[in-house]
Amino acid sequence: MSKLETITIDTPSGSNTMQIGSTNTATINLGVSGDTVNIPAGVTIANAGTATGFSSGDNSPAFSVYHGSDLSVTNDTWTKATYNTEEYDTDNAFASDKFTVPSGKDGKYYFTANMTLNANGEQNGIYMAIKLYKNGSDVANTSIQNFLYNTTNGTFHLYRTGVSGALTLVAGDYIEVYGRIKDSTGPNPVFGSRWFQGYRLIGI
Numbered sequence: 001m002s003k004l005e006t007i008t009i010d011t012p013s014g015s016n017t018m019q020i021g022s023t024n025t026a027t028i029n030l031g032v033s034g035d036t037v038n039i040p041a042g043v044t045i046a047n048a049g050t051a052t053g054f055s056s057g058d059n060s061p062a063f064s065v066y067h068g069s070d071l072s073v074t075n076d077t078w079t080k081a082t083y084n085t086e087e088y089d090t091d092n093a094f095a096s097d098k099f100t101v102p103s104g105k106d107g108k109y110y111f112t113a114n115m116t117l118n119a120n121g122e123q124n125g126i127y128m129a130i131k132l133y134k135n136g137s138d139v140a141n142t143s144i145q146n147f148l149y150n151t152t153n154g155t156f157h158l159y160r161t162g163v164s165g166a167l168t169l170v171a172g173d174y175i176e177v178y179g180r181i182k183d184s185t186g187p188n189p190v191f192g193s194r195w196f197q198g199y200r201l202i203g204i
Helices: none
Strands: 064-069 085-089 099-100 106-119 125-135 137-141 145-147 159-167 175-180 190-200
Touching: 106 125, 106 175, 125 159, 159 175, 175 190
Parallel strands: none
Antiparallel strands: 064 085, 064 190, 099 175, 106 159, 106 190, 125 137, 125 145, 125 175
């Protein structure tokens, strides 16, 4: 192996593109341990490949999904929430009503989700809870909420409850949202509108 010692490498006059490495190159190293690689102000870094090992960057994968219609459920049974509209899904990682961590995207993720309870003619004292599930098992809970139906004037109150949390995940882990209505006295308890969002945290 030979060593080239010089101060500046530049292209010939009339050319403005420099290629470092070619068909025999597998790895290009810049500096050694303890060196500083300086990128001056005004320089643009255009990445068309895969960047790994960086402690900062964008918050992808990121997604946001929702559903505006009712979802019928069985009283006192944990039911998986469904979604029919994607607002965004940067890595196409949300499918079949769950988010799955893509290959190479291990890390800490933050999720938030909520649902409404459609009282739908119920009596007083309905409870609702919501959970995040990781790989088929619950990992986070909200406090169970108390939702009241006003039987005097025949109107119902629409309430919303939510859950959020940061989780350490690896490729292949998947996250879902489940909800439960308890003490329903009506024939058809339902979840109302619901949404689910998440993104990878950076710098930690």
